[in-house]
Amino acid sequence: MAAGAASDSVYRLVATALDTRFYRAIYDDVAEGRVDPVRHYVDAGWREGRDPAPWFSTRAYQEDHPDTEGLNPFHHYLQQGWREGRQARGSDRRGLWLVAAARAAEPLDWDFEPPAPVRAAPAASSGTTPDETLGFRHDVIAGLRPLAERVAAAQARSTRVAAGGLAQLEAAMTQRRASDGALHISVSHDDFTAHVGGVQLCLQREAAALAAQRVDHLHLHPATPWPTLRTADQLAPVGVLWNGQVVGVFPADVIAQALARARHRVGGGRRSFALHSLLGHSVDEVLAVLAAADLRRGHFWLHDFTSLCAGVHLLRDDVADCGAPPLGSPACGICVYGPGRAAHVEAHARLFAALDLIVAAPSQAAFDTWRAATPAPVGQTHVIHPHARLVASGSLPQPAGDGPLTVAFLGAPVGYKGWPVFRALAAARAGDPRYRFVHLASTPVRDAPSNIAHHPVTVTAEAPQAMREALVELGVDVAILWSLCRETFSFTAHEAATAGVAVLTGPDSGNIAAFVADGRFGRALAGEGELVALFESGRACDLARSVRKPAAYDLVLGALTVDLLGAR
Amino acid sequence: MKVLVYSSFTFSYLNRARVLFKTLRRFHPDWELVALITDEPPAGFAFDPANEDFDRVVWARDLGIPDFKSWLFKHDVVEVCTAVKGPFIHQVCEAGQADIAMYLDPDTALLGSLQPLIEMLQQDDILLTPHLIAYNIDRLAILDNDLSASRTGIFNLGFVAIRTSGEGARFARWWNDRLLEFCYDDMPAGLFVDQRWCDHVPALFDKVKVVRDPGYNVASWNLSTRKVAIGKDGAITVNGAPLRFWHFTKLGPTGDVMTKRYAGDNYPVYEIWRWYKDEVGQVTDKAIPERYWAYGAYDDGTPIAKPHRVLYRERGDLRAAFPDPFSTQGGGFKAWLAAEGLMADG
Numbered sequence: 001m002a003a004g005a006a007s008d009s010v011y012r013l014v015a016t017a018l019d020t021r022f023y024r025a026i027y028d029d030v031a032e033g034r035v036d037p038v039r040h041y042v043d044a045g046w047r048e049g050r051d052p053a054p055w056f057s058t059r060a061y062q063e064d065h066p067d068t069e070g071l072n073p074f075h076h077y078l079q080q081g082w083r084e085g086r087q088a089r090g091s092d093r094r095g096l097w098l099v100a101a102a103r104a105a106e107p108l109d110w111d112f113e114p115p116a117p118v119r120a121a122p123a124a125s126s127g128t129t130p131d132e133t134l135g136f137r138h139d140v141i142a143g144l145r146p147l148a149e150r151v152a153a154a155q156a157r158s159t160r161v162a163a164g165g166l167a168q169l170e171a172a173m174t175q176r177r178a179s180d181g182a183l184h185i186s187v188s189h190d191d192f193t194a195h196v197g198g199v200q201l202c203l204q205r206e207a208a209a210l211a212a213q214r215v216d217h218l219h220l221h222p223a224t225p226w227p228t229l230r231t232a233d234q235l236a237p238v239g240v241l242w243n244g245q246v247v248g249v250f251p252a253d254v255i256a257q258a259l260a261r262a263r264h265r266v267g268g269g270r271r272s273f274a275l276h277s278l279l280g281h282s283v284d285e286v287l288a289v290l291a292a293a294d295l296r297r298g299h300f301w302l303h304d305f306t307s308l309c310a311g312v313h314l315l316r317d318d319v320a321d322c323g324a325p326p327l328g329s330p331a332c333g334i335c336v337y338g339p340g341r342a343a344h345v346e347a348h349a350r351l352f353a354a355l356d357l358i359v360a361a362p363s364q365a366a367f368d369t370w371r372a373a374t375p376a377p378v379g380q381t382h383v384i385h386p387h388a389r390l391v392a393s394g395s396l397p398q399p400a401g402d403g404p405l406t407v408a409f410l411g412a413p414v415g416y417k418g419w420p421v422f423r424a425l426a427a428a429r430a431g432d433p434r435y436r437f438v439h440l441a442s443t444p445v446r447d448a449p450s451n452i453a454h455h456p457v458t459v460t461a462e463a464p465q466a467m468r469e470a471l472v473e474l475g476v477d478v479a480i481l482w483s484l485c486r487e488t489f490s491f492t493a494h495e496a497a498t499a500g501v502a503v504l505t506g507p508d509s510g511n512i513a514a515f516v517a518d519g520r521f522g523r524a525l526a527g528e529g530e531l532v533a534l535f536e537s538g539r540a541c542d543l544a545r546s547v548r549k550p551a552a553y554d555l556v557l558g559a560l561t562v563d564l565l566g567a568r
Numbered sequence: 569m570k571v572l573v574y575s576s577f578t579f580s581y582l583n584r585a586r587v588l589f590k591t592l593r594r595f596h597p598d599w600e601l602v603a604l605i606t607d608e609p610p611a612g613f614a615f616d617p618a619n620e621d622f623d624r625v626v627w628a629r630d631l632g633i634p635d636f637k638s639w640l641f642k643h644d645v646v647e648v649c650t651a652v653k654g655p656f657i658h659q660v661c662e663a664g665q666a667d668i669a670m671y672l673d674p675d676t677a678l679l680g681s682l683q684p685l686i687e688m689l690q691q692d693d694i695l696l697t698p699h700l701i702a703y704n705i706d707r708l709a710i711l712d713n714d715l716s717a718s719r720t721g722i723f724n725l726g727f728v729a730i731r732t733s734g735e736g737a738r739f740a741r742w743w744n745d746r747l748l749e750f751c752y753d754d755m756p757a758g759l760f761v762d763q764r765w766c767d768h769v770p771a772l773f774d775k776v777k778v779v780r781d782p783g784y785n786v787a788s789w790n791l792s793t794r795k796v797a798i799g800k801d802g803a804i805t806v807n808g809a810p811l812r813f814w815h816f817t818k819l820g821p822t823g824d825v826m827t828k829r830y831a832g833d834n835y836p837v838y839e840i841w842r843w844y845k846d847e848v849g850q851v852t853d854k855a856i857p858e859r860y861w862a863y864g865a866y867d868d869g870t871p872i873a874k875p876h877r878v879l880y881r882e883r884g885d886l887r888a889a890f891p892d893p894f895s896t897q898g899g900g901f902k903a904w905l906a907a908e909g910l911m912a913d914g
Contacts, residue, residue, distance in 0.1 A: 134831075134832060134833055134835075137833070138835055141838040142838070146846050316798065319839070320798070320835075323799075325799075325803075329801070329802020329803070330679055330680060330803060330804040330811065332802060334840055336843075
C-alpha cells in the first residue's frame with residue numbers, strides 16, 4: 001500500500017539504478033499491473049520490503065543501518081550510503097531471478113555487483129519542479145512510517161541484543177564513589193555519553209556534578225532505540241551506565257535484583273532519581289527498579305512531551321505543532337502518532353500515581369504546555385529550572401553597519417528545526433544585495449541554494465564555544481531559529497544571544513518564542529508569511545547589529561537535578 | 569429515529585468499505601450498517617460478516633432483480649455496483665426498515681459526526697451533495713472540475729440520504745426504476761451511471777436539500793475551492809466548517825495527481841490522505857486478488873470484455889438466446905461471440 005508519492009528527486013535517483021527487468025520478473029503484481037517499477041518501488045515497494053535490484057536487499061540495508069529508519073533505503077544508499085562506505089547486501093530473491101532468467105534464456109550479469117552509483121539527472125524543466133509547489137511538509141508526510149511499523153522494527157532490533165546477567169552487573173556496581181551509599185538513578189532515552197543533543201548535554205552536566213559530589217550514578221536507557229514507551233509485553237533489555245562507564249545491557253528484573261541486594265549493604269547517604277525520558281522504557285519496569293532501590297520521591301523532567309503523546313515533540317505528522325489537543329480529537333485521529341497517544345498518557349498517569357514526583361521544567365513555556373494537557377493532579381509539585389542562564393559580560397565588537405544583513409541558520413539542516421523555511425527565504429531573496437545568508441554547521445548541504453554560504457562549525461567538548469565564536473567572527477546579525485515544534489529549552493537561542501545575534505522565530509517554537517518575547521533578543525513572528533514579508537520590505541534590516549548594538553553575555557550552564565537537590 | 573446506512577461494493581473494495589464502516593461505527597454506534605455486495609467471495613478468502621464492522625450483508629443476487637444474471641451481465645463493475653443502490657434503498661422504504669436511509673460510497677470515510685444531516689432531514693426528505701459548491705475561476709480548474717461535473721452530474725452520488733417516507737420514498741421508487749434499466753456509463757446518451765439522473769431531482773421532487781456545507785463530501789474535484797485546517801483544539805475544518813466526511817476517490821497515482829494539483833501546499837490534505845492509506849493498508853486482506861470480481865469472467869475464467877457486455881445489453885435476441893451469458897456449458901454466449909469472430913478484439 002502506497003503511503004504517498006515520493007518526490008521527483010527520489011524518483012530520478014532511484015531510476016538510475018533500479019533493475020526493472022528484475023523487479024518485474026520477481027514481483028508478479030508489478031508485471032501484471034503494468035505499473036512503472038520505479039514509481040512502484042519509490043511509492044510503495046521499499047516499505048513493503050521489496051528489493052530494487054538483485055544486488056540490493058531493502059530489509060538488510062534497514063537492519064544493517066538502523067539510523068536510516070524511515071528513509072527509502074535504496075535512495076539513501078545511492079545518495080550517500082555508498083560514499084559513507086555502507087555495505088549493501090544481495091537480495092534474497094536473486095536465486096529466483098537467476099532461475100527465471102535462465103528459463104527465459106536471457107543474458108544476465110551473474111555477479112550482482114552494485115554498479116557505480118550515479119548522480120540523478122537534473123529535472124527536465126528549469127525552474128521549480130511541480131512538487132516544490134506542494135511545500136516541504138508534503139514530502140515529510142509522504143515519508144512518514146506508521147507507528148506500529150516503527151515499533152515492530154524496534155522490537156526486532158532489540159531481540160538481536162544479548163543481555164548480561166546479575167553477576168556481571170553486581171561486579172560493576174562494586175566500583176563505588178560513595179562510602180555512604182549515596183546513589184542517583186537517572187533514566188533517559190539513550191546513552192548520553194555516546195550521543196549528541198540537548199538532553200544528552202544536560203545529562204552530561206548532571207553526571208559530572210554527581211561525580212564531583214561523590215554520588216554513585218546508575219543510568220538506564222533502552223539498549224536499542226524505540227519510538228515510543230514500551231508496554232509490559234514488549235520485552236527489551238535495558239542499557240546500564242555505572243558512574244559514567246558502560247556496563248552492558250540487562251533485563252530490567254536483573255537491574256532491580258542488583259539494586260535490592262545492594263540496598264542491604266549501604267549507609268545513610270542521599271538517594272535520588274531523575275526521569276529524563278521514558279522513551280523505550282516500560283513504566284512497570286521503571287517502577288520495579290525504583291521500588292527495588294526503595295525510591296519514591298524524585299524528579300520528572302520535561303525535556304520533551306513523552307508524557308503527553310508518542311509524538312514527543314507534539315509535532316502532528318512531523319509537520320505542525322498540535323498543541324496537545326484532547327485525546328480522541330479529530331486531529332489525533334489522523335495523526336501518525338495518534339495510535340500511540342493513549343498508551344503514553346495512561347502509563348504516565350500510573351507513574352504519577354505510584355511515585356512522589358516533582359515536575360522539573362526547563363522553561364515556563366514547557367511547564368504551561370504540559371500543565372494544560374496532563375491528567376496529573378492539579379496540585380502536582382513543580383519547579384521551573386532553566387538549563388542555562390545569561391550573564392552580562394561586557395561588550396561585543398561593533399560592525400561599521402554598511403554591509404548586507406547577515407542571516408544565519410545554525411546546526412543540522414533538519415525539517416523540524418526550520419531548515420526548509422530558511423532555505424525558502426534565501427531562495428526567495430536570491431540576488432537581493434541587502435542580505436547575506438550563511439549556514440553554520442559541521443557539514444554543508446549539497447543542494448542548498450547558491451546564495452547560502454556554508455561555514456564549518458563543529459561544537460565539541462574541546463571547543464564548546466565554537467558556535468558563539470563563529471557567530472561573532474562572521475558578524476551574524478540574525479539567526480532564523482524556526483523550530484516547528486515547542487522547544488522546552490533552546491540552547492541555540494541562548495547561544496545566539498551570547499553572540500549578540502537577534503533571533504527570528506515562529507509562533508509555535510515554545511521556549512524560543514518565549515525567550516524573544518520581550519524584544520531584547522529577537523522577535524517571534526506570526527507565521528512564515530510574515531517572515532517573508534519582513535525580508536521583502538527590508539524591515540528585517542532593523543535587526544542589524546549596528547542598529548541594535550547588542551550587549552554580550554556568557555552562558556552559565558546548570559547541573560539539572562543536582563542543582564535542585566543541592567549540596568550534599 | 570432509526571437510521572440505516574449502506575454501501576455498495578465488490579470484494580476488491582472491501583478494504584475501503586471496512587474503513588468506512590469502522591468510521592461510521594465510531595461516530596454512530598447505533599446506526600444500522602449494511603454492506604450491499606455484488607460479488608462472490610474469492611477462493612481462499614474466508615469471509616465472515618460477524619467479524620466485520622457492518623451489521624449485515626445483502627447480496628445483490630438476493631435483491632429479487634428479474635433475470636439477475638442476464639441483467640448483471642449488461643453492466644460493468646462500476647455500473648452494476650451503482651445500479652443496485654436503487655433497488656436496495658427502494659426496498660428499505662417499502663419494508664419500513666428505517667426512518668432514514670443513507671448511501672455512502674465505499675471509498676468515503678467519516679472524520680466527524682453526520683448528526684447535522686439527520687437534523688436536516690427533519691425539514692427535508694432528500695439530501696444531495698453537489699460536486700461543487702463554489703465555481704472555479706482558474707481555467708484548468710474549470711476544465712477539470714466544473715466541466716467534469718457538467719458531464720458526470722451536478723451531484724456526487726457517493727452520498728444520498730432520504731426519509732423513507734413522503735418525497736424520499738417517491739425518489740427511491742423512481743431511482744430504482746431508472747437504475748434497473750438505465751445505469752450505464754454512456755455520456756453521449758446523457759447517462760453517467762446514477763449521477764446524471766439526479767440532476768433532475770430538484771425539479772422532480774419537493775423537499776430536496778442541496779447540502780452546501782463544505783465539510784461534506786470533500787474530494788479532489790472540490791479541493792480547488794476548499795481549504796482544510798487543523799486547529800490546536802484538534803478540530804479539522806474545511807473553509808471553517810467541521811470536516812464531516814471525505815471522498816477518497818481513486819486511491820493511487822491518478823487520485824494523487826488531482827489531489828496535489830488542487831491541494832497545493834494545503835498540507836492537512838496530505839495528512840488526511842496518509843491516514844486513509846494507512847487505514848486501508850491495515851485492513852487489506854492479501855487473500856483477495858487485486859481487481860477481483862467474481863462476475864468479471866465467464867465461468868471458464870475468460871475475462872469478459874466491455875464490448876461484449878454492451879452488445880448483450882443492446883440485443884434482445886442475444887439476451888433471449890443466452891439467459892445465463894456467463895455460462896460456457898454447451899456453447900453459450902462466449903461460443904457465439906467466438907463463432908462471430910468477436911472474441912479476439914476483447
